[in-house]
Amino acid sequence: MTMDSSTLTHNVSSLGASAIELRNVTKRFLTPSGQVYTAIRDITFSVAPGEFCAVVGPTGCGKSTTLGLIAGLERPSEGSVQVMGKPVQGIDPRIGYVFQTDAVLPWRNVLRNVATGPLFRSQPKAESLKRAHEWIARVGLTGFEDRYPHQLSGGMRKRVALAQTFINEPQILLMDEPFSALDVQTRTLMEDELLQLWSSHLASVVFVTHDLEEAISLADRVCVLTAGPGTVKGIYSIDLPRPRKVEEIRFDPRFVQLYQQIWEDLREEVMISYERTKQRV
Amino acid sequence: MSALSNESDNIGIAPESTGVSAAIAARRRRRIVVNSLRILLLVVIIGGWQLFTSVGIIDPFFWGQPSGIWKQLVTWVTQGTAQGPLWEQIAVTLEEAVLGFVIGVVLGITFGVVLGRNRFLADVLGPYIKALNSIPRVTLAPLFAIGLGLGSQSKVALAIVLVFFIVFFNAFQGVREVDRNLLANARILGASQRQLTTQVIIPSALTWIIASLHTSFSFALVGAVVGEYVGAIQGIGLMIQTAGSNFNANGVFAAMFILAVVALLSEALITALENRLLRWRPTPVGDVTI
Numbered sequence: 001m002t003m004d005s006s007t008l009t010h011n012v013s014s015l016g017a018s019a020i021e022l023r024n025v026t027k028r029f030l031t032p033s034g035q036v037y038t039a040i041r042d043i044t045f046s047v048a049p050g051e052f053c054a055v056v057g058p059t060g061c062g063k064s065t066t067l068g069l070i071a072g073l074e075r076p077s078e079g080s081v082q083v084m085g086k087p088v089q090g091i092d093p094r095i096g097y098v099f100q101t102d103a104v105l106p107w108r109n110v111l112r113n114v115a116t117g118p119l120f121r122s123q124p125k126a127e128s129l130k131r132a133h134e135w136i137a138r139v140g141l142t143g144f145e146d147r148y149p150h151q152l153s154g155g156m157r158k159r160v161a162l163a164q165t166f167i168n169e170p171q172i173l174l175m176d177e178p179f180s181a182l183d184v185q186t187r188t189l190m191e192d193e194l195l196q197l198w199s200s201h202l203a204s205v206v207f208v209t210h211d212l213e214e215a216i217s218l219a220d221r222v223c224v225l226t227a228g229p230g231t232v233k234g235i236y237s238i239d240l241p242r243p244r245k246v247e248e249i250r251f252d253p254r255f256v257q258l259y260q261q262i263w264e265d266l267r268e269e270v271m272i273s274y275e276r277t278k279q280r281v
Numbered sequence: 282m283s284a285l286s287n288e289s290d291n292i293g294i295a296p297e298s299t300g301v302s303a304a305i306a307a308r309r310r311r312r313i314v315v316n317s318l319r320i321l322l323l324v325v326i327i328g329g330w331q332l333f334t335s336v337g338i339i340d341p342f343f344w345g346q347p348s349g350i351w352k353q354l355v356t357w358v359t360q361g362t363a364q365g366p367l368w369e370q371i372a373v374t375l376e377e378a379v380l381g382f383v384i385g386v387v388l389g390i391t392f393g394v395v396l397g398r399n400r401f402l403a404d405v406l407g408p409y410i411k412a413l414n415s416i417p418r419v420t421l422a423p424l425f426a427i428g429l430g431l432g433s434q435s436k437v438a439l440a441i442v443l444v445f446f447i448v449f450f451n452a453f454q455g456v457r458e459v460d461r462n463l464l465a466n467a468r469i470l471g472a473s474q475r476q477l478t479t480q481v482i483i484p485s486a487l488t489w490i491i492a493s494l495h496t497s498f499s500f501a502l503v504g505a506v507v508g509e510y511v512g513a514i515q516g517i518g519l520m521i522q523t524a525g526s527n528f529n530a531n532g533v534f535a536a537m538f539i540l541a542v543v544a545l546l547s548e549a550l551i552t553a554l555e556n557r558l559l560r561w562r563p564t565p566v567g568d569v570t571i
Contacts, residue, residue: 103466
């Protein structure tokens with residue numbers, strides 16, 4: 001939280017210490033039938049402090065597995081995963097994770113859901129609730145404090161999830177296709193809100209998505225993974241100026257140029273992945 | 282329901298409001314028809330029973346008679362039963378059932394959560410629990426009567442055994458079905474193992490557990506009544522047993538009637554508890570009630 005704003009510049013990879021570092025990471029799973037399934041193979045990439053890094057790749061390329069390794073939910077089969085210069089051992093309290101599907105607690109109202117993190121971390125109840133109120137206001141849900149998740153729209157539930165994660169002030173923010181279930185308009189709004197929250201917060205972000213447009217408009221760097229078992233195919237710096245407006249930046253000539261360039265790379269992998277699904281059917 | 286009331290807010294628009302009032306009228310008509318048919322059905326069955334027994338087509342000695350059942354109920358209420366006042370019999374049975382229910386539920390949830398959380402323990406104990414569950418457990422009644430005597434203990438024990446397995450299997454399944462994302466999210470937000478159990482897994486499994494409470498309370502009642510039937514000093518089960526051995530069919534039916542009232546009242550209490558604990562659930566679509 002104490003990083004100065006110069007870390008926000010785009011080419012941050014030159015900075016010494018990285019917030020997240022994966023070195024030759026491979027993850028294999030044992031399937032129920034006893035076969036070995038390799039989810040990711042020999043992945044190496046790093047994220048600088050305060051950097052927004054998007055990971056794109058075809059379905060089943062191990063994007064979520066990668067996030068699980070950084071979060072400490074899973075351990076790598078080979079290679080090393082480091083967060084803030086130390087190997088990951090269990091769940092790091094400095095990490096926040098926004099899931100693809102709804103993961104807010106359905107039996108807690110909005111206020112309680114947002115206060116979940118501080119309460120789990122044994123902070124005083126009054127203070128936790130006070131901070132929850134502040135975060136509810138920041139994500140624009142004031143007046144909905146006593147609603148239960150099922151009474152909210154998908155976009156509002158996502159806001160609850162964001163507030164629930166941001167209240168813990170994570171230095172590392174992992175996002176697993178967080179907006180993929182939203183309609184296009186809500187999605188653009190949420191992307192803008194995320195950029196705003198992030199710029200006032202300076203966390204290192206790994207944002208997994210299958211949507212290249214989303215990746216380019218949000219990130220400082222885009223990392224393209226190959227079809228499963230995933231490995232890094234290419235890393236692109238996105239030199240679009242900030243602050244960005246997601247709905248406008250898509251028409252920037254540089255954006256279009258970058259999109260075409262990265263899509264060349266991504267398309268091959270998408271085709272490979274698609275051919276495989278066809279064979280399986 | 283809600284769709285209709287929303288529409289009635291726009292009552293200024295003429296064609297819609299006529300449509301709405303027609304729909305409301307149709308709904309009211311339907312409710313009247315359903316309720317009248319329900320009453321008619323009751324009258325036909327009870328009346329038919331009374332009629333056939335009084336003209337002698339059915340022998341009231343073996344099959345009872347509504348008027349006889351009513352007379353028996355009045356006698357019990359005004360003069361008490363052979364074992365003492367009626368309310369005392371109800372209280373004894375209810376106490377045994379409630380005690381057995383509570384202990385069985387607590388044990389069932391505890392074991393269900395522990396085994397649901399611990400795969401290894403579940404794998405080791407699994408076959409034995411399945412084997413125990415396959416035994417028809419009411420057959421334990423004589424064993425409990427021998428071991429624990431004719432007092433309420435043997436009935437409570439039988440009720441516990443009957444309740445335990447139902448709640449256990451539901452709690453176990455409920456714990457197994459907890460959304461993995463929900464668990465991962467809670468862990469990353471900072472939940473300890475203890476908090477994970479008490480604040481994520483149990484609330485999540487509660488939907489399953491509460492569903493099992495409906496069946497398990499009636500089983501607790503079965504446990505108490507069967508226990509009393511096998512050997513007791515007081516209780517509704519004993520009343521049934523006494524009436525049965527005296528060839529008093531009306532007495533058996535009257536006791537059954539009392540049990541049904543007790544079961545329905547407790548069912549209403551459990552439903553109230555369910556609505557209180559599961560407030561956060563979306564209300565089911567449609568307005569079909571049984």
